[in-house]
Amino acid sequence: MSDSELARLYDDMAREHLTPLWKLESSILPPVPCPKSVAWLWKWKELFDVASRSGRLVTIERGGDRRAVALSNPGLGGAPYATPTLWAAVQWLNGHEVAPAHRHTAQAVRFIIDGRGGYSTVQGDKVYLGRGDMVINPPWYWHDHGSDADEPTIWMDGLDIPLNNYLDANFFEPHAGEQQAVTQVLDGSVMKYGVGQLRPAWEPRSDRYPPIFAYKWELTERALLNLSRVDSSPFDDVALEYTNPHTGRSVMDTISCWIQMLRPAAHTQAHRHTSSAVYYVFEGRGATVIDGIRFDWEQGDMFVVPSWAAHEHLNALNDQRAVMFSIHDTPVMAALGKYREEPLPSSGGRQKVTGRFDSTRVQRANSEAP
Ligand code: 1HN
DSSP states (O other): OOHHHHHHHHHHHHHTTOOOGGGSTTSSSOSSOOOSSOOEEEOHHHHHHHHHHHHHHOOOOTTTOSOEEEOOOGGGTTOSOSSSSOEEEEEEEOTTOEEEEEEESSOEEEEEEEOSSEEEEETTEEEEEOTTOEEEEOTTOOEEEEESSSSOEEEEEEEOHHHHHHTTOOOEEEOSSSSOOOOSSTTHHHHHHSSTTOOOTTSOOOOSSOSOSEEOHHHHHHHHHHHHTTOOBTTTBEEEEOBOTTTOOBSSSSOEEEEEEEOTTOBOOOEEESOOEEEEEEEOEEEEEETTEEEEEETTOEEEEOTTOOEEEEEOOSSSOEEEEEEEOHHHHHHTTOOOEEEOOGGGGOOOOOEEOOTTSOOOOOOSOO
């Protein structure tokens, strides 16, 4: 076969929109994952500043429906996505405002950062929102938010929008009214199902999604403190996953949610896994070392750990706990047979720190073992 024959073969392939695997080298089958998203940290000072100014300058309009400011991972080419699968945002609702009712097939969770007198109604169940509460929004459930207070309500949104759009599976529908009807007593799902080990005897199990729409901080904190007296993980210290109390499964098909306490001076061992995560620092001050780069964080900050990035957490204070809420795409990876996890064997599970996070530079994660 002559060179010109070969050249013509490739020309013909290109014209017919065909690609030979042997020309792709390892780009589609890399030996280990090469995430496009990068580890990144957003400081609360900046998040609060832009969210509060948005609250002053931007009204909530039908169409967008929400005053949410999305974390845009600098590795993802300007997309409003924190990781390839997860949307994360800070949402700001002014006192006495309404974020109108709608529903979508995207699955959603909210973690309340601040405010008293704000509420969400999810599929007819109205719950008042306090700091540390976690609210779920299963797909195609109507939801709207409102406030009876003078002060704003602020929360972190976590949704599977990037995945939902990648799969061409998004549907969205505005509700006919601004707010849906409330069909139960206040906090109905919390009162009915909030003690997860007991359920109304005449009802079937809620297999697909949790029957409870709000996980209240008081119970979450008690569970954390209790666990800390009994057991902990070498990689995450005192960490709990929010579950569907009827099945023990993750709260959403596509998103799992954690609350985690790093005890005073705790320093975990490094590991990595094929799932991405977004963290919100609820309390305290510490650092996460991600692929050798140290990310120092304090209350209110948010940060991303991409897939297969080695990471370890430390509490920088000796006399105070650090608490983090986080969202993960682990249920997706596990369901599809793509979840893999490994400890970093080097130097007692600690990474060598080669630098500090610098928000003026985008550094692609080193996907090889440090
Ligand atoms: C949404 O419905 C909420 O209900 C927040 O609070 C963020 C981002 C994209 C699409 C829908 C909410 C959202 C969202």
